[in-house]
Amino acid sequence: MTGPRPRRSGRDGEQCLSPWVAEVDGHRISLAEVDRRAAELRSGPRGALLPPPDTAEGRNLRRWLVQLVAAERVVRNSCAARGIDTAGAPTARLDLGGALRLGGVAAAMLHRMPGAIELAAEAGPTAVEVADHHQRNRDRYPQPLVAAAAVIAAELARQRRATAFGHWLDVAMASRVRLAPGFEHPGEPGHPDATHRH
Secondary structure, X not given: OOOOOOOOOOOOOOOOOOOEEEEEOOEEEEHHHHHHHHHHHHOOOOHHHOOOOOOHXXXXXXXXXXXXXXXXXXXXXXXXXXXXOOOOOHHHOOXXXXXXXXXXXXXXXXXHOHHHHHHOOOOOOOHHHHHHHHHXXXXXXXXXXXXXXXXXXXXXXXXXXXXXXXXXXXXXXXXXXEEOOOOOOOOOOOOOOOOOOO
């Protein structure tokens, strides 16, 4: 694929503006698209809580948005190829606890496109696992096992599918996304604005 490559960030952490920030399945995501998403966030109800764009934290917010937009492209492409309705399966939506367990971009994808959970295959819990969960969580399930089994099985299945989706997304992102230099994941220790160093 031809076209200008972005230069790496300078020592001070300032990014040289680039016409594209990532490629997904060979198709580029423009910097303008990511900046539009940032502008939407900044004009929203929590915009005042976001860091200024010319700070390290602001540049890392942009890097996170690159991850988000790239993940959306991966998920939408995969769902389209398999005929999956991304808006479907409303019961698969994560609660706060589930989102915290899954974390990051994967949780954002299932919140925005709950039907995408169909991309991940995972066997349901066994009767032994349901019984064990019931025994260890009697404060949540005071009723007898026979009365709680169906609810527990459904909850464990949702958790497993979400975890499997997170693993699927990690593999898909690693194999199908190419980030432009300077737009690495915010947690990547090699970029100038990295905050976690050893």
